[in-house]
Amino acid sequence: MALAVGDLAFRSVGPRTGVYAEPGMVDTAAWELADMERMVQAAEDLYGPYRWERYDVLVLPPSFPFGGMENPRLTFATPTILAGDRSLTALIAHELAHSWSGNLVTNATWNDFWLNEGFTVYFEKRICEKIYGKDYANMLATLGHQDLQHTVEKFTGEGLAADTRLKLDLTGRDPDDGVSDVAYEKGYAFLRRLEESVGRDRFDAFLRNYFDRFAFQSLTTEQFLDHLQEHLIEPGNVHVDVKAWVYGTGIPADLVVPVSDKFTKVEVEVERWRLGTTAAELRTEGWSTFEWIHFVRHLPDSMTTPQMADLDAAFRFTGTGNSEILAVWLERSVENDYAPAYERLSAFLTSVGRRKFLQPLYEALIKTEKGRAMAQHIYANARPNYHSVAVRTIDELLDWTKMSDPVTL
Ligand SMILES: [Zn+2]
DSSP states (O other): OOOOOSOOEEEEEETTEEEEEOTTTHHHHHHHTTTHHHHHHHHHHHHOOOOSSOEEEEEOOTTOSSSEEOOTTEEEEOGGGOOSSSTTTHHHHHHHHTTTBTTTEEESSGGGHHHHHHHHHHHHHHHHHHHHOHHHHHHHHHHHHHHHHHHHHHHHHTTOGGGGSSSOOOTTSOGGGGOSHIIIIIHHHHHHHHHHHHOHHHHHHHHHHHHHHTTTEEEOHHHHHHHHIIIIITTTTOOOOHHHHHHSSSOOTTOOOOOOHHHHHHHHHHHHHHTTOOGGGSOOTTOOHHHHHHHHHHSOSSOOHHHHHHHHHHHOOTTOSOHHHHHHHHHHHHHTTOGGGHHHHHHHHHHOOOHHHHHHHHHHHTTSHHHHHHHHHHHHHHGGGSOHHHHHHHHHHHTGGGOSOGGGO
C-alpha cells in the first residue's frame, strides 16, 4: 500500500481516468496527461480488459526519486514529465501497462524483475505505437537500445557482467541493485525477438492468453519459460536461443536492432554541424523531444566552449523546460566543461530528485577533480531534500559517509 499526504486537487480527464496534484499544478498536469483515456483503450485493445476499474495518476513533488511507481489504480509520477507539449507521456503508458505486467501478473522474486519491466517496456511501446504511430515507437525503441548498450558496456567494464543477465542473482544484495536498464531494455529486446520470430498476431495472442492465464498470480522466470516453451516455442517452431537470452550475459547477436528514419535525418544534421554549418542553419523544424535527445547524444565527444555556445544560442538547451533534453545537455556540458550551464546544473540537481537524472550527472561530474568538488558542493545542499532511495545511490557514488566534514567543501 502506498500513501500520499498533501494538499491535493483532482481533475477528471476521462470517464475512468483523472489526475491528482497540488492545486497550483493540477490544471497543467491534467492538460499534459489528456491522452490517458485513449491509452487505457489502446491497452485493452491489445491485451484484454483493464481490471482495476479506475486509472488515475498522482503527480508528486520533484523530489520523487522514480519516474513513476505503478501503485494499482493510482500511479505516482514525477513532475519532470510535464514538458508543456505532451512529449514525455510514454512514461504514463509504461505505468499503465504495469496494470497487466507487474500488478496483474507479478514477478515472484526480485531476481525475476525482468518479467515485470521487460514486458512493460514492450507493452508501453505497443500502446505508444497505437496512439502516436510507428515513427514515435521506433524512436522510443532506438533510445532504449542506446541505453541498453551503454549499460551493458558499463557493467561489463566494471566487472559486473553477471548483472547483464535477465534472470538475476541478488543473493545478499539490496533488490534495488537489480534496477537497471537490463531488466527493462534487454527484457524488451527478448520479447521483440520472439515477436519477430512468430509474427505479431501470434505473439499478441500468446501475450493476451498469458495475462489471462496468470492473472492475479506471481510467476518465476522458470514458470514463464515452461509456459513459453509449451505455448509459443514448440507450436511456432521458433528458433530463438531462449537460454542465452535469459541466463547469458551481454546482448545476444540475434537482437532486432531498431531503426528510425527520423534519427537518420538527425544524424545528417549532426554531421553538417560537425563540418562547419552553424547551429542556426541546421534543419530542425518540427523535431520532437526524441529527436532533440538523439541530436544531443550524437554530438561529438569533445566540443569547445564556442561550439557549445553556438548550439546553446540556437536551441536554448540550457534554458529548456524539457527535463529529458536538459539532462542530456547538462551531461554533455559537464563532459566539455561548458561553464555557462553550471548555474542551471546546480539548480537542476538541487530542485529535482529523480534518480535517473541525478546518477548520470553526478557520475559525469566525478570524472574530474574540479567536477568532483562541484558535485560535493551541490550535493551538500541538495541531499536533505532528496528521497532516501536517491541518497543511498549518490552517497555511494561520492563516498559520502567516509567524508569527515562534507558541508564545508
Ligand atoms: Zn516499470
